[in-house]
Structure formats: C-alpha cells, structure tokens
Amino acid sequence: MVPLSWYLIFAAALFSIGLFGVLSRRNAIAILLGVELMLNSVNINLAAFWRYGNVMDMTGQVFAIIVFAVAAAEVAVGLALVISVYRRRNTVVADEIDMMKW
Amino acid sequence: MSFWNDPLKVAADWLMGILTGWGMPEIAAQILIGFLGILLLISVLMVLDIFLVWVERKVVARFQDRIGPNRLGPFGLIQPFADIIKLMIKEDTTPGGADKVVYNLAPMLSMMSVLILWAVVPLAPTMLGVDLNIGVLYIIAAGAIGTLSIIMAGWASNNKFALIGAFRQVAVMVSFEVPMLATLLIPTILTGSMGTGAIIEKQDIWFFWLAPLGAVIFLIAAIAELGRAPFDMAEGESELVSGYNIEYSGMKFGMFYAGELLHAFTFGGFLAIMFFGGYRFFGLELVSPFLAIAVLLFKAFIGYWLIMWVKYTLLRIRIDHMLAFNWKFLTPLAFVLLMVVALMNALLAGTPTWLYIVGMFLSNVLVAWGALEVARSYSRREREKVEGPKPVVETAQH
Amino acid sequence: MTGEQITFLIVALVTLGSGLMVVTTRNLVHAALWLVATLFGVAVTYALLHASFLAVVQVVVYIGAIAILFIFAVMLTRKDMRDQGPQMNRNWWFGALLAVLTFGGLYFLLQGWTGLSKTAAALPSGFDAVGELGNALVSPDAYVLPFEVASVLLVAALVGAVYVAFNPHSGNSGK
Numbered sequence: 001m002v003p004l005s006w007y008l009i010f011a012a013a014l015f016s017i018g019l020f021g022v023l024s025r026r027n028a029i030a031i032l033l034g035v036e037l038m039l040n041s042v043n044i045n046l047a048a049f050w051r052y053g054n055v056m057d058m059t060g061q062v063f064a065i066i067v068f069a070v071a072a073a074e075v076a077v078g079l080a081l082v083i084s085v086y087r088r089r090n091t092v093v094a095d096e097i098d099m100m101k102w
Numbered sequence: 103m104s105f106w107n108d109p110l111k112v113a114a115d116w117l118m119g120i121l122t123g124w125g126m127p128e129i130a131a132q133i134l135i136g137f138l139g140i141l142l143l144i145s146v147l148m149v150l151d152i153f154l155v156w157v158e159r160k161v162v163a164r165f166q167d168r169i170g171p172n173r174l175g176p177f178g179l180i181q182p183f184a185d186i187i188k189l190m191i192k193e194d195t196t197p198g199g200a201d202k203v204v205y206n207l208a209p210m211l212s213m214m215s216v217l218i219l220w221a222v223v224p225l226a227p228t229m230l231g232v233d234l235n236i237g238v239l240y241i242i243a244a245g246a247i248g249t250l251s252i253i254m255a256g257w258a259s260n261n262k263f264a265l266i267g268a269f270r271q272v273a274v275m276v277s278f279e280v281p282m283l284a285t286l287l288i289p290t291i292l293t294g295s296m297g298t299g300a301i302i303e304k305q306d307i308w309f310f311w312l313a314p315l316g317a318v319i320f321l322i323a324a325i326a327e328l329g330r331a332p333f334d335m336a337e338g339e340s341e342l343v344s345g346y347n348i349e350y351s352g353m354k355f356g357m358f359y360a361g362e363l364l365h366a367f368t369f370g371g372f373l374a375i376m377f378f379g380g381y382r383f384f385g386l387e388l389v390s391p392f393l394a395i396a397v398l399l400f401k402a403f404i405g406y407w408l409i410m411w412v413k414y415t416l417l418r419i420r421i422d423h424m425l426a427f428n429w430k431f432l433t434p435l436a437f438v439l440l441m442v443v444a445l446m447n448a449l450l451a452g453t454p455t456w457l458y459i460v461g462m463f464l465s466n467v468l469v470a471w472g473a474l475e476v477a478r479s480y481s482r483r484e485r486e487k488v489e490g491p492k493p494v495v496e497t498a499q500h
Numbered sequence: 501m502t503g504e505q506i507t508f509l510i511v512a513l514v515t516l517g518s519g520l521m522v523v524t525t526r527n528l529v530h531a532a533l534w535l536v537a538t539l540f541g542v543a544v545t546y547a548l549l550h551a552s553f554l555a556v557v558q559v560v561v562y563i564g565a566i567a568i569l570f571i572f573a574v575m576l577t578r579k580d581m582r583d584q585g586p587q588m589n590r591n592w593w594f595g596a597l598l599a600v601l602t603f604g605g606l607y608f609l610l611q612g613w614t615g616l617s618k619t620a621a622a623l624p625s626g627f628d629a630v631g632e633l634g635n636a637l638v639s640p641d642a643y644v645l646p647f648e649v650a651s652v653l654l655v656a657a658l659v660g661a662v663y664v665a666f667n668p669h670s671g672n673s674g675k
Contacts, residue, residue, distance in 0.1 A: 002504055002505050006508060010516070014516060017519040017523055023595030029528060032570070033532065036539075037519055040542045040562075051551065056624075059636075061629070061636075062647075063646075075570070076658065077660050079570070081664055083665050236552050239553070242564070243563075246559055246565075250536060257571070257575065
C-alpha cells in the first residue's frame with residue numbers, strides 16, 4: 001500500500017512548482033497555468049484525505065468538485081481579462097500592465 | 103461452462119493454466135492476459151474499420167446513384183486493402199515549420215480517443231471491458247481527448263486553413279458536448295446507474311420508447327461531435343480545402359480518416375446501447391455471447407447507417423447558425439427534457455407498466471411539440487424582421 | 501515494493517516532470533500541452549485513490565474545457581512574445597527560492613506529523629462512492645448549499661467572461 005505521506009509530498013511538490021510558475025513567468029497566461037497546478041495539488045490532498053480518512057464521509061470529494069467549479073470560473077474570467085487587456089494594450093506581459101501603478 | 107457460453111472466460115482460464123504451468127507468477131500472467139484481451143479487441147476493431155471503409159464508399163455511392171467500388175474482388179470488397187496499400191506507400195510529408203512532435207502525436211491521439219471508447223462497450227452480458235460505474239461520463243471524457251487531438255493537429259500543421267478548421271471543429275465539439283451530456287443523463291436517470299452494463303440490463307423496455315426525443319437529441323449531438331455533415335464545417339471543402347487534416351498525408355491522414363469512420367460506427371453503437379437495448383433482442387443474448395455480439399453489431403450498423411443517411415442527404419449549415427441552434431435551441435431543450443423525464447419517472451414510479459410507457463412517451467412528444475412551436479414562432483419573427491410583416495390577405499377583392 | 505507503489509511513483513514522476521515543463525517551457529502552446537499531461541497524471545492519481553468520479557471529471561473539465569481554453573487564449577494573443585525574449589521575469593531566482601522554501605517547509609511540517617505513515621483501510625464491500633457523492637451533494641444535511649453556491653458562481657463567471665471579453669467594435673453586436 002502507498003502511505004499517505006507519498007501523496008502529500010507529491011502534492012506539496014506540485015504546489016511548489018505551480019508557485020514557481022506564478023512568481024517567475026512574465027506572460028499572464030503562463031501565470032494562470034501555474035495557478036492551475038496549485039489548485040490541482042490541493043485537489044490531490046483533498047482526495048487523499050478522503051481515501052485515508054473515513055471513506056463514508058464524502059467531504060473531501062465534495063470539496064474537490066467545488067474546487068473544479070472554482071477553477072473553471074477562475075480560468076474563464078482570467079482568460080477573458082487577459083484577452084481584453086491584450087485587445088486594448090496589445091500586451092500579455094504582466095509587468096507591462098501597470099496603468100494603475102503610480 | 104463451455105466455449106459457446108462464455109468464450110472469454112474459457113480462453114482466459116486456458117491461457118492462465120498454460121502460463122502458470124510455465125512458472126509465471128499469477129499476477130504477471132493476469133496482466134499479460136489482460137493485454138492480450140486488449141490487443142484482440144483492438145485488432146478486431148481495426149479489421150472492422152477496414153470493412154467500414156468499404157461500407158461507407160458503397161453506401162455513399164448508392165445515395166448518389168452510383169455503383170461504388172466494384173472492380174477488386176466480389177462487390178469491390180478488396181478495395182479498402184488497395185486504399186491502405188496506397189496510403190502506406192505514399193510519401194509521408196511533414197510541412198516546413200511544423201511542430202514535429204505535436205504534429206505526429208495528433209493522429210495517434212485521434213485514433214486513441216476512439217479506441218478507448220470500446221473499453222465501456224458491453225459486447226455481451228459477460229463481455230464488458232471494464233464495468234465502470236461512471237461509464238457515461240467516460241464517453242464524454244474520451245470525446246475531450248478527441249477535441250485535444252484536433253486542436254493539436256490544426257496548430258502543429260503551421261497552416262492557416264488547418265488552424266481555422268480546427269478552431270471551428272473545436273468550437274462545435276465543445277458546444278455540442280453539453281446537450282450530449284444532458285441526453286446521456288436520461289438513461290442514467292431511468293437506470294439509476296451510470297454504468298453501461300447496468301443501463302442495458304435495465305432496458306426491458308427500450309429507453310427509446312421512454313425518451314424518444316432524448317434519442318433524437320443524442321443523435322444530433324453525436325453527429326456534431328463526429329464533425330460529419332451537416333455539421334462538417336471543419337472540413338468545409340469549398341472554403342477550407344480539408345480543415346484540420348489538410349497537411350497530413352499517407353497513413354497519418356489514414357489514421358484521421360479511419361478514426362472518423364470508427365467514431366461514427368461507435369456512436370451508432372452507443373445510440374443502440376443507450377436507447378435501443380444494446381445486445382438485447384428478445385432473449386437472443388442469453389443463448390450465446392456470439393449472438394449477443396451479432397445483435398449489437400447489427401444495431402450499431404443501423405445507427406451508423408442513420409448517421410450516413412443524414413450526412414449524404416443534408417447540406418452544410420453555417421457555423422454561426424449551428425452554434426446558435428445549439429445554444430439557443432438544443433441545449434435548453436435537452437435540459438427541459440431531462441427535467442421532464444426525471445419528474446415523470448418519479449411521478450409514474452408506482453403505476454402499471456403500460457401507463458408508465460404511455461406517460462413517458464406522451465410527455466416527450468409534448469416537449470418536442472412545444473419546442474417546435476417556440477422555434478417556429480421565433481423564426482417567423484426573425485423572417486418578419488428581415489422581410490417586413492406579411493401583408494394581410496385581402497379576401498374581398500371583387 | 502508493491503505494484504501499486506511502483507505505479508504511484510511512475511505517475512508522480514511523470515506528473516511532476518510535465519509540471520516542471522509547464523513552468524519552464526518557452527513556447528506557451530507547448531506549456532499548455534504539458535499542462536494537459538500534468539492534468540492527466542493527476543487524473544490517474546485520483547484513479548489510484550479510487551476516486552473514479554473525480555478522475556473522469558478531471559478529464560472532462562480540465563482537459564476538455566480548461567486546457568482547450570488555455571490553448572485558444574495562447575493562440576489569440578500570439579502576435580506578442582512569440583518565442584523570443586525572456587519568458588521569466590528578472591526576479592525568477594526569488595520565485596525559485598520561495599518555491600523550494602515552500603516545499604522544504606511543507607516537508608519539514610509533514611515530518612513531525614504522526615498520521616503520515618497511515619495506510620488506507622480497504623473500501624467496504626459494495627461501497628458505491630459515486631452514489632454516496634451524489635447523495636452528499638444534494639442532501640440538505642450535507643453540502644447542498646455549497647453546491648448551489650458553486651452553480652451561482654459558474655453562472656456569474658459565464659456572464660462576467662462574456663462581458664469582459666466582448667468587443668463592441670468587432671461588428672458582431674449589430675443585430
């Protein structure tokens with residue numbers, strides 16, 4: 001049997017990779033890609049705790065499904081924002097979208 | 103337990119005896135036998151696919167008042183093999199500037215997305231690849247991989263026509279997934295399970311009689327998902343030359359083509375499984391699994407023929423009309439139907455069977471009639487907006 | 501080492517490898533395709549955890565919708581930053597440091613926890629995870645409220661996305 005720690009370390013590693021992507025990429029779409037990785041690692045944790053805890057209690061899976069819904073909403077709005085910004089300012093580089101910075 | 107009654111189990115037990123006799127550990131033997139089973143299924147499917155090429159060419163010829171392949175072998179049966187040899191010896195080109203890995207991966211994924219569908223197809227009461235308790239969702243998931251393969255092909259070809267074709271096709275596939283999922287939930291509600299095996303077990307009455315409108319919507323969504331006429335804007339020959347597979351040649355194109363044919367046949371099979379009782383035919387399936395497979399194949403061929411009939415009869419629809427048709431008509435209708443079926447199923451739960459069937463059937467007819475009335479009044483309003491209101495018919499002229 | 505452990509290790513390594521490719525590849529379409537590989541690996545992980553519904557929904561929602569949406573968005577904004585120029589910002593080393601520190605911190609925290617080496621109990625026979633999940637999602641004693649809130653959120657996101665990305669000058673609006 002696979003011990004619980006393997007899943008948790010796997011999820012932690014995936015989370016760190018996503019964090020690196022969010023912090024270091026210039027392209028706004030690539031930053032959203034990193035956010036997706038982080039959400040997925042959280043979902044792995046939820047599913048793993050469901051399996052290794054009380055199986056009759058579906059909390060882990062239910063919250064994983066709600067994370068799916070939130071991720072879908074986040075991507076739809078996020079990419080719509082990126083495309084809208086690209087239309088007006090002709091850039092997708094997060095550093096160059098700085099009109100509000102004074 | 104004879105070979106005639108349960109061939110797969112007998113063959114597996116026989117192989118197991120031989121392999122363990124050679125000193126192979128049981129688990130390794132099991133994995134090996136599983137792989138052999140998959141290999142057998144895929145080989146049978148590919149042979150069937152070759153035969154489908156012949157069927158398609160022969161049927162389209164009949165629809166267009168031609169004879170079709172008739173030179174090679176009896177009734178031109180050898181023709182598809184000649185086609186394959188031609189595809190094999192053609193030059194295998196890769197366009198300049200193409201993304202090589204993605205370009206070569208796309209046809210494989212396209213074929214794979216079709217083949218993995220057969221894991222949940224119940225061929226006979228004892229023959230089912232995996233009895234997934236989420237079989238219905240699995241079908242949609244396989245479709246998602248098909249979508250991915252198309253956009254990969256379109257992008258990697260480094261060709262504008264290919265990219266536009268892929269964009270159109272993906273837009274269509276993503277949109278029509280919604281009504282398809284809604285109609286696939288109808289057998290799920292009627293059965294109380296998402297497993298394909300359980301859905302067939304439950305169909306003492308074909309679900310077609312309980313939800314005829316669901317079957318029709320499923321057929322329309324399936325045709326759109328397949329990218330066949332009248333929804334074939336991805337391959338609009340007159341505008342896009344050939345769509346997403348324009349840069350492919352030789353066997354890579356062959357894989358797209360064969361994948362499309364097998365996909366159409368598979369969805370004919372799913373129509374049979376979801377709404378027409380799958381392998382069941384008046385107890386014939388209990389006699390032998392071979393007969394059950396024959397029944398399923400027969401029903402699948404009828405579904406396939408229906409899809410071909412639509413393809414070679416109707417004209418291509420413009421993409422904006424098609425998406426409007428989906429989002430403004432088909433999707434709401436599918437969801438309304440889903441709710442009506444769930445409600446009627448709960449209301450008529452305790453009633454005698456004949457009342458149950460009649461009630462379900464009539465509720466479907468009512469929903470269809472209401473939807474058509476709404477569509478008619480909408481199109482009348484649209485027409486009046488363009489042409490102006492119809493002049494009142496004057497009766498007293500003389 | 502059992503077969504399940506070997507399977508897990510292979511899946512985890514492939515997933516983490518493709519995850520690394522997502523954040524380091526210069527070509528953004530490739531990054532999105534590597535994301536598909538990562539998501540598929542996560543789906544296999546769900547399957548290993550016997551969460552079959554999550555596994556299939558992962559493929560339908562993430563690969564069928566989200567990844568396709570990413571590829572579309574990359575292609576629509578492709579004039580800019582084709583593949584030239586740095587894809588990382590100036591402080592990328594700081595991000596890397598922070599990521600490594602996060603992983604180290606999480607690993608350190610997990611070390612001190614006793615529930616870690618726990619192995620999963622066998623699933624009760626006849627346990628229908630999908631049915632249980634469905635009941636939990638719509639039962640008033642359980643999670644019907646979060647479920648409804650999620651549906652409202654999706655509608656809000658749909659309307660918001662259409663409104664934000666809608667281009668009044670594209671000529672599509674003049675009906």
